[in-house]
Amino acid sequence: MLKKSVYVWESPIRIYHWVNVILITVLVATGLFIGDPIFTRPGEAYAVFIMGKVRLWHSMAAWLFIANFIYRLYWAFVGNEHAQFKPWRKGFVSDGIESVKYYLFLTKEHTLHLGHNVVAQLAYFTVMWIGSLFMILSGLALQGEIFPGGLQARIAGWMIPLFGGGSYALRSYHHLTTWIFIAFVVVHLYLVIRQDILDDDATVSSIINGHKFAMVDGEDNHDKH
């Protein structure tokens, strides 16, 4: 069984990933604090600006998050095949069923994929694309409340009546989605480490240097992607 090193994650994807790691960490931490400011500071109001700063960081991280999101969207069109999500391709469904079987221990080996398998692709699409888009739009709508008629309100103001009228409900779902991101990170970390251990294919290090190991003996799996 021979292995060859394949360049899977192009550098823009890797940069996107690590920027996102930092931004999501900051956004989750600041977001949770804004929702429930667990420590308060005595003293004079002019001397401290905790909530103000935390909200500023949240907002700055959010703008970068949007930029990063758009950057990744661009790369989905110009990047290599691993940067793309094509549910319409032939074999997508059957590959998906195979992937589910694999994770349920129904098949021992999964059809090896250099990039993401179909389950992973769907998970990324739901959380990292739809989820991020929801967080971006709801976040813009909430920020837009401060600037009625401003850019954010014009882009995303329609979100507020969509969620039962008041921004209270939208805020709650913005909150709830934060936790979905947290849960996603847990699953993500588990699966990449597991993959690395089971198949010894350098999944973990691939997000740093871009290279994964692929088996070259027998038939080539590349066609299936």
Next chain:
Amino acid sequence: MAVQRIVVDPITRIEGHLRIEADFDNGKIVNAFSSGTTFRGLEKIMEGRDPRDAWAFVQRICGVCTHIHAIASVQAVEDALGITIPKNADLIRKIMTATQFVQDHVIHFYHLHALDWVDVVSALKADPKATSTLAQSISNYPKSSVGYFTDIQNTLKGFVGSGQLGIFANGYWGHPAYKLPPEANLMAVAHYLEALEWQKDIVRIHTIFGGKNPHPNYLVGGMACAINIDNDNTINMERLDLVAREINKAIDFVNQVYIPDLFAIGSFYKDWGFGGGVTNYMSYGSLADDKTRNTKDAVFPGGIILNRDLSKVMDVDPRDPEQIKEVIDHSWYDYTGDKGGRHPWNGETTVKYTGPKPPYQQLDTAGKYSWIKTPQWMGKSMEVGPLARMLVGYARGNDVIKTSVDGALQKLGVGKESLFSALGRTLARGLETKIMVDYLKTTYDALLANIKAGDSKVFEQSKWDPSTWPKTCQGVGFTEAPRGALAHYVKIDNGKVSLYQAVVPTTWNAAPEDQQHQKGPYEAALIGTPMADPQKPLEIIRIIHSFDPCIACAAHIIDVNTGEPLNDNHFFY
């Protein structure tokens, strides 16, 4: 001449939607039916809510009685949880209660009731000079010059001359039941406008302590308005000074305008002794001492008077299932099983609408005809409200009330029997307002003295957290609302409201008859009243207004029986 059915719907200048159907024969009303025509079903909504939030829901029973329902609610929850509120909170709530009495009674007198006695168009014919003389003879109110009355009259002339009569359009102007001379009418119209301007100021006392009015904010366990006389963002001297200023203005207004007007107008109508109605009166009593909590010697003593016999007072206990029962013989509800009366604690309210489908011309008054239930004390209809309070206080020998009532009767030159009438109610309301403005001042002074003594606590924290509550508990909050006896009942299971009920003043007064055709107070008060013109129901609205109806309160009492499953045709009222 055959019996003629008169329908008055809407009765205006009241809160809510009231319909009166009266049988008219031989120049007189021979029978009458009172029907509340709205229902909101708040009770079902209360189920499973946090008891600390309950006041905000039930406060919206009524925006006129905006304060007192919230007070009864927080009292009921505090009673259930065993919370004793700090002295400051008690005093602040009492100040707010007295404020509401004063504001509400003045609005009622001038804006809801006066046009039944005052002919606005007649005021156009008044001589401003004579009006000024009249005004100065009864009061030292500064606004009583000839120029002042001339201005008012000119405004009125311009208004009438425009042909757009607005709220005065289609009034009963020129009706023979109006008895005031033009000058008295002009003075009353002037004070109608003055009262309108003044009433918006006194409620600022609510705004200081509760943040807004209507519907100020309250807190189970005390009040939310922190007191810190050395801070700029809390109750400090400036805030208290504003309260003091409004209290002083209220004292002036009531003494210089309301009370003199009441006697001036009353003296022209003292022979119009109609509208007595039922002969039983009830008061739960309120504004008791915060330590003894004894309602018998409270500012408004509690008790029952039967058959207008002021020599005897019986005690009333809203908790006693034998004393207070609600019957539904003529109300659009049904009881499963026993159809007799039920105490609110085991009350049930299943909607059973048997009335006509709208639009309709006439209700079937032989059957059910109202959204209002019929509450009774020991099987008897009871009148509640200012007159009941003054009578019970009088019979209890309360010095302040006795002096006040005796003085008024003497001034008008009438006997006690005159109290049992529409005018008696209106008089009692005025006397009570005078008692309340004085009470405002003493309570404000008590609050200041307590703060001065170093007490700034307004909230009892110990039982705020639901984990400190008993698993199940129940409580009652009873008090006197401006319109009469009010009680809220709450049951709490696992930190949530499982039962909430309120028996409110207008339910007592606007009740339909019972199975034995024992009439409710409104109905009884109308029977026997002569009418000059059955097409113009001035006499009817005059009597109904003397009760100060509040139908939003009456017609959706919070009666919930959580044992019942919810289905489409099963509502609680």
Next chain:
Amino acid sequence: MNETFYQEMRRKGYSRRDFLKMCGLLTAVLGLEASFTSRIANALETKPRLPVIYLSLQECTCCAESFIRTAHPLLSELLFNMISLDYMETLQAASGLQAEEAKMKTMQDYKGHYLVVVEGSIPLNDDGIYCTIGGRSAKDILLEAAQNSVAVIAYGSCATNTCVQGAYPNPTGAVPVKNIVAHVPVIDVPGCPPIAEVIAGVIAHYLTFDRLPELTNLGRPKAFYNHRIHDNCNRRAFFDAGMFVENFDDDGAKQGWCLYKVGCKGPTTYNACAITQWNNGVSYPIKSGHPCIGCSEPGFYDNFPMYEHLAHVPITAMPFEPDKIGKWITGLTVAGVAAHGVATGVIKRLDKEPRKDEEAGK
């Protein structure tokens, strides 16, 4: 607006002489002295005051109470100089038939030129039996009045979002005005009740500038509902500084700190409370130490408990805490991942053993 009475008479071919004669007659009918004729003539030559029909439907009258508290303009100025309040159950002199006649007259005489103000929601269940006036359902009354009006102001939270009676489970089927009125503009003026000067201001805005006010994306006048209470709160500095009241009457409360942590809904509530303030600028709930309860927002009763920040599960009154649910989701995920990890280990081990046997067999 409407042409004046005089213009209408001239258009119909009457002379000025006829007009003055009519004024004299009217003076006599009204029982006034002859000197009133010129005054009446003058009134009929000038524009009529804006006729207003104020409907009270399924409500608690807090809005009417607030309306009469207006300090600028004073209610008397509004009534005598600006509008003609031709129907308002709470204030009008006439009752019953006479009251209904006054309303009908305005609807006929000022077709297309009168304003309708609605307080209260419209209960639709069971043919509308839960609110009838004069034997007619609230829906009928509203549709009739709205039909030829210039606009409908949905005044107060009952009319804009059904307020308390529309809270779960909404037993009477209450709906807001905008669900009933379709063909004339509806202006939402929410609040329980709205601030007095706000409703007076909306009417005065229309009168003064001759056009309806611009509305926010939620259909409310921008002049009063453009910003959240939070954005203009007098305690905002303490929010930004992270200085919060933890419990009522604690040290923070006695310093007037931010009420965010005792459930304040100011950050999600659009209203003029923090700017205009209540009862002629005296205070507003937050200033007086109580958190905002969000009374101008749709479904605010189902966003309770009042003293916490809990959302509710749609179409129920069940509150949920996003953080609590989120922690559960994360906890379950961690547990699932751990279980999957253990299962992977066990299966791998089982896989390897027979392989060894195979190798040994070779």
